[in-house]
Amino acid sequence: MAPDNRSFIALKKYLKKPVDGLKSIRVAIVADSASQFIHQALKGFGISEGIHYDIFEADYNQIDLQVFDPGSELYESKPDYVIILRSSEKLLKKYYSLSGEEKSQFGANQTAYAKNLYQQISSQLKARVIFNTFPELNDAVFGNFSTKTPSSFLYQLRKLNMGLMDLAQEEKNLFLVDLAALVAQRGYAQFSDAKMYISADMVFSIDILPDLAEQLHKVIQAIAGSFKKCLILDLDNTTWGGIIGDDGLEGIQIGDLGLGKAFTDLQLWAKELKKRGIIIAVCSKNTESIAKEPFISHPDMKLRLDDIAVFVANWETKVDNIRHIQSILNIGFDSMVFLDDNPFEREMVKQNIPDITVPELPEDPAEYMPYLRTLNLFETASFTEEDEQRTKQYQEEANRNILQKSFANEEEFLASLGMECEIKPFDNFTIPRIAQLSQRSNQFNLRTVRYTEDDIRRIAQSPDHFTLSFSLKDIYGDYGLIAFIILEKKSADTLFIDSWIMSCRVLKRGMELLTLKSIIDLAKEQGFSEVTGEYLPTKKNELVREHYPKLGFTTTEANNYTISVADYPYDKNIYIKRK
């Protein structure tokens, strides 16, 4: 069941629930207006989603004090995330106090101030920093002409928002919660309550608090590695209007026909998501050949078969089919979104797969996209070129699955793949992807230590660490970088496997064997006699519980393992050629 976290009163009820056992995240909130309600809303929202935000809230209007004093409570609280909330109202006051000349520089100066804030925090803490963009408060001094007047408030505010976005691009650990976009969607009147602002200096209205908390939560969760990876689409009356089995190819509504525009808009959106790296799957109660026909031959379809990573159309239940899709993609149900117009199907999926997200699509297809846009389902904290290739990689995977069935044994199959692997230490080209894997891998991840790009850069330079990255391709295509290893020198004899992370797309191919062999080779080369490893269990890495014992390591204590470099037998067949 989706938690009730849509009103402030509901959020406050969560504050009374026990937080033991919830994942805890330390957060600091420093604001230029009264922040008690935001504190409560974020905390309540977190609990409703199974996260305990352990919050330090600075006293009222203390941003400079907390940030520029190295001994401040902010730094003492040692947060993982620092949220600095600033309001357009306070910004306006500052702007009015300036001379004409200074006004024209306001956006640039404020951007420099924000950069200064960020750098101060970064010099004291290894935390991620979250600022907000400024909602477009129109002070009505120049009217529409403010768009042509560089010294006007709105002109400078927009400059500042652009400046902040540029800054966030430069600074890897700076993120923005886009209040300007939230206000554009909900309206300033919804967003702020003049009475509360005047009498309590609270700039956010009670009604907007759940939305604000949700956006903060999503930004933090995306950074922490929890986000949606897959969109599963029903077909009839979701992807197109009408029923393909009854109405036929010419009868379904898409493009300019009937309600077609609403469905075309949805398809265009899904296609953009796919380009961004979201996996699109189809789950439909239909005969497969009929269901595929529009994708192949309808001129107005925006989604084509090659956009769909997994296409499931049959007469089994959707619950079974979604489980099937999950098993092919090998990602958690909590990273999937299922769109279906039929409330009965939605309910059944929700009941049986509680972790999956199932939006309550409005009855009127015209409302589909406006509604979906308000949900911000696909928050993310990174974007790389490899994301765009993901669908292709999953399709290649599906082809490999088909091929696998026709070989007598697995060895023969693996040999036929012509796999080649490039192994090398981390470099500037691979570091962004490595950081991304470190952030998002849950299953094949032995210790689940999350590193940022900055961390990875530091490790790559460190004399006490050795690193290996693995890029794989085979006759069906290029997987890109699919695994990495961080080794830490523990003593003159011992090398400790700090990170062993692999993409689940390349399971059951002997990559583990090749990786271990590379580790042993490196250890030998560098004069180490022993390699040790550790398994730290999480909710999601059950897959690798027996990883080290299976590879021939001996258990030293619970979840700790060792292998002797000299005794490594080199007796396993590996079907991956080193490039």
Place this chain on the structure above:
Amino acid sequence: MEQQQILEQLNEIFIDVLDNSDIKLTEATTANDIEEWDSLYHIQLVVAIEKHYKVKFTASEIQSWKNVGDMANAVKSKLGA
């Protein structure tokens, strides 16, 4: 709407917002009589009352209230207007 009826409805709102089902409002009740009722909750009560009756109070109105009776009167006059 009668004063008594408004008082009963306010009582419901107070119970919901303050999450305390023991609250029994009279016209003489003030913030001193209810433990949870501080300035932060006061704002939430005002917003909840506005929403319930679909009315808007001014900043000076909410500052002038001395007790629940004043609140009920304010509601009554808004609804009557």
